[in-house]
Amino acid sequence: MTTQPAAAAAQATVHGYPRQGRNRELKKAIEGYWKGDVTTDALRATAAELRRTNWQQLAEAGIDEVPTGDFSYYDHVLDTSVMVGAVPQRHREAVRADGLDGYFAMARGTQDVAPLEMTKWFDTNYHYLVPELGPDTTFTADSAKQVDELREALALGHTARPVLVGPVTYLLLAKPAPGVPAGFEPLTLLERLLPVYAEVLADLRAAGAEWVQLDEPALVQDRTSAELNAVARTYRDLGALTDRPKLLVASYFGRLGEALPVLVKAPVEGLAIDFTDTAAANLDDLAAAGGLPGRRLVAGVVNGRNVWINDYGKSLTTLATLLGLADRVDVASSCSLLHVPLDTAPEKDIDPEILRWLAFARQKTGEIATLAKGLAEGTDAIAAEITANQADLASRADSPVIYDPVVQARADAVTGSDGRRSLPYGERAAAQRARFGLPLLPTTTIGSFPQTDELRTARADLRAGRIGTAGYEERIEAEIGEVISFQERTGIDVLVHGEPERNDMVHYFAEQLTGYLATRHGWVQSYGTRYVRPPVLAGDISRPDPMTVRWTTYAQSLTDRPVKGMLTGPVTMLAWSFVRDDQPLGDTARQVALALRDEVGDLEAAGTSVIQVDEPALRETLPLRTADRPAYLDWATESFRLTTGGVRPDTQIHTHMCYAEFGDIIQAIDDLDADVISLEAARSHMQVAHELAAHGYPREAGPGVYDIHSPRVPGAEEAADLLRTGLEAIPAERLWVNPDCGLKTRGWPETRAALGNLVAAARTVRGELSGS
Ligand code: GLN
Numbered sequence: 001m002t003t004q005p006a007a008a009a010a011q012a013t014v015h016g017y018p019r020q021g022r023n024r025e026l027k028k029a030i031e032g033y034w035k036g037d038v039t040t041d042a043l044r045a046t047a048a049e050l051r052r053t054n055w056q057q058l059a060e061a062g063i064d065e066v067p068t069g070d071f072s073y074y075d076h077v078l079d080t081s082v083m084v085g086a087v088p089q090r091h092r093e094a095v096r097a098d099g100l101d102g103y104f105a106m107a108r109g110t111q112d113v114a115p116l117e118m119t120k121w122f123d124t125n126y127h128y129l130v131p132e133l134g135p136d137t138t139f140t141a142d143s144a145k146q147v148d149e150l151r152e153a154l155a156l157g158h159t160a161r162p163v164l165v166g167p168v169t170y171l172l173l174a175k176p177a178p179g180v181p182a183g184f185e186p187l188t189l190l191e192r193l194l195p196v197y198a199e200v201l202a203d204l205r206a207a208g209a210e211w212v213q214l215d216e217p218a219l220v221q222d223r224t225s226a227e228l229n230a231v232a233r234t235y236r237d238l239g240a241l242t243d244r245p246k247l248l249v250a251s252y253f254g255r256l257g258e259a260l261p262v263l264v265k266a267p268v269e270g271l272a273i274d275f276t277d278t279a280a281a282n283l284d285d286l287a288a289a290g291g292l293p294g295r296r297l298v299a300g301v302v303n304g305r306n307v308w309i310n311d312y313g314k315s316l317t318t319l320a321t322l323l324g325l326a327d328r329v330d331v332a333s334s335c336s337l338l339h340v341p342l343d344t345a346p347e348k349d350i351d352p353e354i355l356r357w358l359a360f361a362r363q364k365t366g367e368i369a370t371l372a373k374g375l376a377e378g379t380d381a382i383a384a385e386i387t388a389n390q391a392d393l394a395s396r397a398d399s400p401v402i403y404d405p406v407v408q409a410r411a412d413a414v415t416g417s418d419g420r421r422s423l424p425y426g427e428r429a430a431a432q433r434a435r436f437g438l439p440l441l442p443t444t445t446i447g448s449f450p451q452t453d454e455l456r457t458a459r460a461d462l463r464a465g466r467i468g469t470a471g472y473e474e475r476i477e478a479e480i481g482e483v484i485s486f487q488e489r490t491g492i493d494v495l496v497h498g499e500p501e502r503n504d505m506v507h508y509f510a511e512q513l514t515g516y517l518a519t520r521h522g523w524v525q526s527y528g529t530r531y532v533r534p535p536v537l538a539g540d541i542s543r544p545d546p547m548t549v550r551w552t553t554y555a556q557s558l559t560d561r562p563v564k565g566m567l568t569g570p571v572t573m574l575a576w577s578f579v580r581d582d583q584p585l586g587d588t589a590r591q592v593a594l595a596l597r598d599e600v601g602d603l604e605a606a607g608t609s610v611i612q613v614d615e616p617a618l619r620e621t622l623p624l625r626t627a628d629r630p631a632y633l634d635w636a637t638e639s640f641r642l643t644t645g646g647v648r649p650d651t652q653i654h655t656h657m658c659y660a661e662f663g664d665i666i667q668a669i670d671d672l673d674a675d676v677i678s679l680e681a682a683r684s685h686m687q688v689a690h691e692l693a694a695h696g697y698p699r700e701a702g703p704g705v706y707d708i709h710s711p712r713v714p715g716a717e718e719a720a721d722l723l724r725t726g727l728e729a730i731p732a733e734r735l736w737v738n739p740d741c742g743l744k745t746r747g748w749p750e751t752r753a754a755l756g757n758l759v760a761a762a763r764t765v766r767g768e769l770s771g772s
């Protein structure tokens with residue numbers, strides 16, 4: 001490798017860091033505060049200590065400029081709503097009474113007031129609280145949190161850069177407040193919002209900020225020219241302010257496309273841009289736009305979303321190109337490190353040969369510092385690190401853990417017919433009707449039954465060695481027995497075993513598939529105090545042994561009614577895991593699909609006549625740019641069909657998805673060719689049934705009639721009404737009766753009552769149908 005031109009000013013920075021602490025101290029303190037066990041002062045002290053530790057860790061790793069304001073008690077978009085005074089009317093009183101309690105009321109709701117809605121932060125698995133805005137919204141600046149955290153960092157001797165959600169992204173993430181017509185566009189409030197940002201910027205300047213970062217990830221999505229004009233206008237206005245810090249406008253999660261020249265023309269002092277693989281086009285686009293002469297470029301070359309070590313050679317090449325395009329090039333993560341676990345060091349169960357390929361937040365900060373050093377002092381200064389990096393990459397590239405020639409050959413041999421059922425739906429439906437003899441409006445559930453304390457204890461006892469496998473299996477079988485007999489007594493037509501053996505619908509399978517890694521401490525914030533531990537798709541995937549057959553066949557042995565086998569689909573397996581960066585996602589999906597196809601085959605051979613393959617993540621993994629969607633939907637639907645396509649015509653394939661808005665993927669849902677689909681619908685009053693009908697969806701569907709997100713028990717008449725509404729869109733021969741989703745978060749009393757009512761509703765409406 002050749003020595004690069006030295007850029008004396010090159011610095012290392014990140015856009016944000018995991019908030020939770022090494023032992024998830026923040027989660028524990030906040031949940032303790034909610035219970036009344038932790039005082040306000042103690043909670044604030046824990047938070048301050050976590051911020052201090054994070055900055056110190058960053059500084060020790062060689063990060064020159066640390067972020068501030070990225071810390072949050074719940075969510076940084078909610079923090080932004082507080083910063084601009086966009087507190088919904090219904091939460092004003094609580095916020096006035098106590099800022100912190102009011103904040104948590106907005107996040108979680110109270111007995112009397114509903115929380116803000118929550119939704120996914122772009123295409124990550126982090127969820128933010130959606131700002132509620134309307135034509136009457138007035139904004140007022142409250143810069144206290146940003147100013148205080150900046151002061152804290154400065155007082156500790158750090159060079160610090162406050163990070164704010166940018167005004168355009170903030171408005172684009174908002175939705176009309178309740179009661180405001182759906183057509184209202186929050187972006188029309190820009191004029192009112194900008195003076196508030198100006199005030200916050202002035203406050204931060206006064207508190208000592210040299211630079212402030214404004215995050216505009218919404219610019220990597222398709223934007224209208226009106227929206228791009230709003231961007232130009234925003235940064236023209238903010239740039240023209242006299243009393244302000246230098247502005248760094250950041251974008252991440254993809255290519256900027258037509259937004260890039262708009263940002264390049266903006267009168268701001270710097271841009272932070274994502275240059276990782278999926279955003280590689282930004283490099284050429286930046287050059288084409290004339291670069292950033294005289295300005296600062298923060299180059300996101302270390303992927304903030306995956307768990308793999310950086311390829312130094314590749315990053316240094318990118319950085320060398322960028323040096324010709326800007327006055328100053330700094331090295332950074334592509335986005336906040338919020339989306340990766342904290343540290344690989346405590347992963348004692350992972351083979352050190354594999355651990356060396358992994359980089360979590362802490363390791364990534366080290367990579368960034370190394371690259372910045374290489375950029376500033378020349379690559380000779382990091383020669384040892386480059387050699388070690390090459391060795392690590394090489395050990396991954398030819399590792400037997402990654403490559404399984406059998407899996408690869410099998411994936412290569414897949415043909416279109418593997419993903420096609422042997423008969424068209426109409427003939428399958430006839431065969432299935434003959435086989436099952438189900439009544440009109442058959443009843444079923446989505447899979448899981450309440451996860452009781454006993455089940456959690458059983459799993460913990462097994463893990464701790466207090467009970468052996470036999471003792472554990474006995475408890476699981478006892479639970480399955482209860483679930484089956486309850487469903488028979490209640491009169492449900494297609495039964496489930498209840499999934500008592502599963503802690504998590506992805507983890508359960510990941511643990512049993514070769515090529516998947518589970519972490520022990522790899523927690524990542526999902527929302528608020530909820531953290532998940534996504535497994536890592538590390539290598540070629542295969543299934544050494546059946547994963548679910550034992551439990552499903554046990555359940556089937558207890559009843560004459562059909563018991564549905566339950567699997568998590570390939571798209572969802574990928575969506576809720578860390579994925580490989582060394583092959584296309586579609587290739588990984590195909591491997592997972594083939595492993596699941598084996599499971600489907602074994603279930604069928606063991607006598608399972610109904611098999612459900614859940615794909616709740618199909619919609620959420622949809623690419624941010626419309627142009628990227630067809631390719632995604634192609635491999636996504638192909639992998640589902642590959643999982644399910646090999647079964648007999650009279651084996652009934654179900655799928656399940658839980659989200660209300662799926663208008664944009666309805667064709668893909670059709671392309672899955674599942675015999676039956678269950679969907680969330682109770683809250684939206686069967687809207688999806690009408691959407692299916694409008695599309696001409698030809699197969700069976702069960703729009704949910706029981707909202708399982710709340711302990712509320714729907715009455716039998718209410719469920720019957722929903723069914724009657726469903727019948728306006730879907731003919732009785734193709735309408736199923738089921739809840740919106742699995743019941744694992746519910747308690748038994750409400751589950752019993754609600755399913756009793758659901759069966760009663762089905763019977764009532766069947767009676768009406770046979771009478772008419
Ligand atoms: N079968 C799963 C369950 O019932 C489905 C969960 C989901 O859709 N998220 O729990």
Ligand code: ZN
Pocket residue numbers: 446616656657658740741742
């Ligand atoms: Zn669901």
